[in-house]
Amino acid sequence: MAEAKAEKKKGIKMPYEKRKAMYGYGFIALWMVGTLFFFLIPLVKSLWYSFNEVSIGTGKMLTKFVGLEKYDYVLNTDPNYTTYLKDMLLETLWKTPLVLIFSLFIAVILNQKFRGRTLSRAIFFLPVIIATGPVYKIINGDMSSTGNTGAAQFSTMFSTDLVGELLQFLGIYGLSDKMSTMISTVADNIFGIVWASGIQILLFLGALQNIPPSAKEAAQMEGATAWEYFWKITLPYVSPFILANLIFTVIDSFTSPMNTVMGRILTMKEEWKFGEASAMAWIYFAIVLAAVGLVTAIVNKFIYYEVE
Amino acid sequence: MTDTTGAVVKSESEIGGGLTPKEAKKRRMEQMTAEERGYLRRKALMEAVWPFFRFVILFGLGFVILYPLIYMVSCTFRERSDMTDPTVMWIPRHYTLKVLKETISAMDFWNTLKTTLLLNIGCSFVQVLSCAVTGYGFARFKFKGKGLLFGIVIMMILVPTQVIALPLYAQFRFFGIRGLFSINLIDTMWTMYLPAITGNGIRSGLMILIFRQFFRGLPKELEDAAYIDGCGPFMTFIRVMIPNAGSAFLTVFLFSVVWYWNDYYVSSTFFTNTQTVAKMLQNLDTQLKQRLFNSATIEISPREQIVWKEAGCLLSITPILALYVCLQKYFTEGIARSGITGI
Known part of the structure; x- marks a missing residue:
């Protein structure tokens, strides 16, 4: 920034393009400095820590290179990590598509004209402002530190018991255990999915509003049914957002207060086992990144970009 | 819908017929093929039934979202004994403010709120500015x-905070220069402010992306006019672009x-004694145990403890909920209009 200004004052003739480039650097200079210190260096260090035995010394972190020992420990010795990781990955795997379908469905509904639309939108975006914090944890009935039965009772009081009562009311008794567990899982997950789709609905809604009216008119002229309209007009137009939402959903699951893998990492850190914690974080991150990359590569083939 | 589309298509042939709309419609129907009539009938049926289904769906799911909030309010103002009373579901039998007061004292709510607001508003403000400048540079x-460099921005979105x-x-x-000096910034607000000032705070990658998309969407003529009038890029940004980006700024700020x-993750990593509302809520269990549940005179069952937890939740969402209710338009419409839609 200063550089560019000084040169201008001295009257050194600089080609317009080059001068503009200097201004470009000027605009992002502050961010570049910050990113170096608060993102890139920590990122590299964290990778480095995962290959080291880390301890706190006076004035700096002490590291001793141990190679892949930490990864070995995390994957083979740590009692909880692999279980948590498997559960978490599985959950992400089946939950993400459901969240996407659900949020698209809701966005299509909220895009229609009806009375009370503003109120409905306000309600459906509520999770955006609440679901990211520890409030969600309490709402979801997961009192991690106490693990008391009361909390569990509270979380299931509504979903499970109500479903059970409804079934009894309808005269359905003596369902097999498996069946009733299945029903309660579904009921529990509706809660989770609804609460995880706030931002996704917002993005899809934005995309739906950007569908040109001409496309809609043309479809109407040709006599398209709502069903055909959805598959031939809506879906192609929102397809770029399916990818964006997919990535967002996966990233969001990282920061979810319910993420057990991240919880485990935090515990390791509190025990000052920095090397192990870093290795855990990197394994998780690498797997998810690879999965997202793979899906992106596949999905990209089916996306309709208007411009190109 | 049936009427209007039909009218647009066929009205030309009807002009001057001197027919009432009803007769005109009847005649139009007669002229149609069976296929067309079937289509219109299906459409009419769909339009009659769909609002009902829509209402049921929205009402049901809306309830799933609102239910915890209603429960929170209901719990906060009841006595703990109501929790074990099976007849009490939503409406408390004994109203009381005791729980609320106790939770406020356990969370040290007013001091915590002050700290949180100081951090929150300040960090958000500087971060929005730094991200806007960066986003403009990229746009x-x-x-x-x-x-x-833009790849790094994307990386910032992808890499979870926990990794770094x-x-x-x-x-x-x-913190400092190796070998020369170092200071301990842990538990000071600098740990939040420094990244925010340099556009590296919480979810700043996403914010830079939003601003980039937004500025790319603004017409180039705006700047060209300013350049021709002898305005430098920085002044152009301040004088021309910022006034045009008001709603985008507000949305991202919110x-x-x-x-x-x-x-609570970042704050509980860097803060030990400084308390924020989210962090306090996270540790509410411990606080309550120390202050309330450990007393020898009363026995409080885990189910009854929910009352205090729900009160804590209610306390910590109230300010942000108030903000949401007042500025709802900017939350729900802002993102769609200003930027990210262009991914």
């Missing part, structure tokens, strides 16, 4: 390495406030 200038939190902690613990408000 409107060509320079070497831009692709790579450990080295970042070490960095703040021994989301930033929400994200900072709800963050």
Whole structure:
């Protein structure tokens, strides 16, 4: 920034393009400095820590290179990590598509004209402002530190018991255990999915509003049914957002207060086992990144970009 | 819908017929093929039934979202004995403010709120500014390495904070120039402010992306006019672009406030004694145990403890909920209009 200004004052003739480039650097200079210190260096260090035995010394972190020992420990010795990781990955795997379908469905509904639309939108975006914090944890009935039965009772009081009562009311008794567990899982997950789709609905809604009216008119002229309209007009137009939402959903699951893998990492850190914690974080991150990359590569083939 | 589309298509042949609309419609129906009539009938049926289904769906799911909030309010104002009373479901039998008061004292709510607001508003403000400047740089200038640098922005969105939190902690613990001096920044607000000022705070990658998309969407003529009038790029940004980006700024600012408000991971990593509302809520269990449940005179069952937890939840969402209710338009419409839609 200063550089560019000084040169201008001295009257050194600089080609317009080059001068503009200097201004470009000027605009992002502050961010570049910050990113170096608060993102890139920590990122590299964290990778480095995962290959080291880390301890706190006076004035700096002490590291001793141990190679892949930490990864070995995390994957083979740590009692909880692999279980948590498997559960978490599985959950992400089946939950993400459901969240996407659900949020698209809701966005299509909220895009229609009806009375009370503003109120409905306000309600459906509520999770955006609440679901990211520890409030969600309490709402979801997961009192991690106490693990008391009361909390569990509270979380299931509504979903499970109500479903059970409804079934009894309808005269359905003596369902097999498996069946009733299945029903309660579904009921529990509706809660989770609804609460995880706030931002996704917002993005899809934005995309739906950007569908040109001409496309809609043309479809109407040709006599398209709502069903055909959805598959031939809506879906192609929102397809770029399916990818964006997919990535967002996966990233969001990282920061979810319910993420057990991240919880485990935090515990390791509190025990000052920095090397192990870093290795855990990197394994998780690498797997998810690879999965997202793979899906992106596949999905990209089916996306309709208007411009190109 | 049936009437209007039909009218547009066929009205020309009807002009001057001198028919009432009803007769005109009847005649139009007669002229149609069976297929067309079937289509219109199906459409009419769909339009009659769909609002009902829509209502049921929205009502049911809306209830799933609102239910915890209603429960929160209901719990906060009841006595703990109501929790074990099976007849009490939504409406408390004994109203009381005791629980609320006790939770406020356990959370040290007013002091915590002050700290949180100070952090929240300040960090969000500087972060929005720094991200806007960066986003503008990416949107409107060509320079070497831009692709790579923008790749880093994407990385910032993808990499979870948890991955870099450990080295970042070490960095703040021994902040300074190696060998010369180092100060301990842990538990000071600098740990939040420094990244925010330099556009690296909570979810700043996303914010830079939003601003980039937004500025790319603004007409180039705006700047060209300013350049011709002899305005430099920085002045152009301040005088021309910022006034045009008002709603984008507000939207991003609001989301930033929400994200900072709800963050407990970063704050619990860097703060030991400084308390934020989210962090306090996270540790509410411990606080309550120390202050209330440990007393020998009363026995409180886990189910009854829910009352205090729900009260804590209610307390910590009230400010942000108030903000949401007042500025709802900017939350729900802002994101769609200003930017990210162009991914």
